[in-house]
Amino acid sequence: MSNQPALDKKDDANAADPKPVPPGNLADLETKWPDLFNCIDTARISQEQFKLIENISARAVDFDSIKEGGRGELYRRAQINPLIRSVGIRQLFEFVSEAQDLRNLSLNHKILDVLGGDGVLARALSHLVPPSRQPNVLTSDISEGMVAAAREYGLFAVRQAAQNLMLKENCLDGLIIAYGTHHIPPAERQQALLESFRVLRPGGRVVVHDFEVNSPISGWFSDVVDPYSLTGHRFQHFLKKEIKEFLVEAGFEDVTVRYLYDPFILSGASEREVQEKLANCLLEMYGLVKLVEEHGDKDAHREVYGRALNYFSYDYHRMRLPGSFGMSQIQTYKNRGRWYIEAPRIALVGYGVKPLSPQTRLAFSASTTRLDKSY
Secondary structure, three states, X not given: OOOOOOOOHHHXXXXXXXXXXXXXXXXXXXXXXXXXXXXXXXHHOOHHHHHHHXXXXXXXXXXXXXXXXXXXXXXXXXXXXXXXXXXXXXHHHHHOOHHHOHHHOOOOOEEEEOOOOOOHHHHHHHHHOOHHHOOEEEEEEOOHHHHHHHHHOOOOEEEOEOXXXXXXXXXXXXXXXXXXXXXXXXXXXXXXXXXXXXXXXEEEEEEEEEOEOOOHHHHHHHHHHHHHOOXXXXXXXXXXXXXXHHHHHHOOEEEEEEEEEOOEEEEEOOHHHHHHHHHHHHHHHOOOHHHHHHHOHHHHHHHHHHHHHHHOEOXXXXXXXXXXXXXXXXXXXXXXXXXXXXXXXXXXXEEEEOOOOHHHHHHHHHHHHHHHHHO
16 A cells, blocks of 8 residues: 555546656746746845755755655645635735736736746636636745656746846836745744735735634644654744735835634545545645554545544634634535535635835826816
């Protein structure tokens, strides 16, 4: 019996594990994505930056390959179907859209996914927005393997550090830091937000996503992921006030911090199948190899599902959230003849806007005045 979590390929007809290829030269990206490539600031590409990337990579091995002690292949297999987290991903893109409405996205928008991994956000968005409104998404990550996998999906992807982006000032309309913000060391998080501010155009929007300190999901990381994954998981999560302070101190305006319903949702032909799919997804996404070694493949699936029932559970009354906020615990249900399983996760999100320049403010004010007089 295998000691590695099995891959269930039924979620995706093309569910083949991406075979990483060398990232290649940045110039390889210029022909296909000239607008995104134009955001690259070649003056910021230096030997010092490469050294920074390698130094950060050396202390962040979680998403390296299994042979290098990471869980990269397992993580990528868990999100071959990018829609498992589509409820949360949709909202992240709404936060960086004008008036928080995906219908306001266009082909001219440029959005950076800072911790993009293998491009799951960009891949999910391709299912959520019609081609006529698909924005340009620049996927970036510190992991060379993740960038290679994103490129294999046909995405514009570059290897860079959140703390030192290789992009020009004022070149992006939106920026998302999500699904791994806790991997940025606390002492370097403010610098990551300052970089986000620098590369956004005036009026551009930022969203920061992570899980709250002492929340059920932070407990999942500390009590399950840390002891049972190859790499451990001792990272500091966030408080509401910290996210707000980081955004405000970076210079953003109209800052809001709130809870976000961000569940895992999987479907299948039977209740048992969707329960197995969730268990397999959790084993792979979090690289719980030691749980498989300890219990065996079949029992590990039962074990992880039982633990998930305890941790993916919320008391909305205590959190001062409406009962309609989302599922309060893992549930299976049937809809139009197909079974679904929904595992609730509540994340923290903070979002804000880069202020308009004084000149732009004056021009906007003048145009508004002229418009008012015309009526």
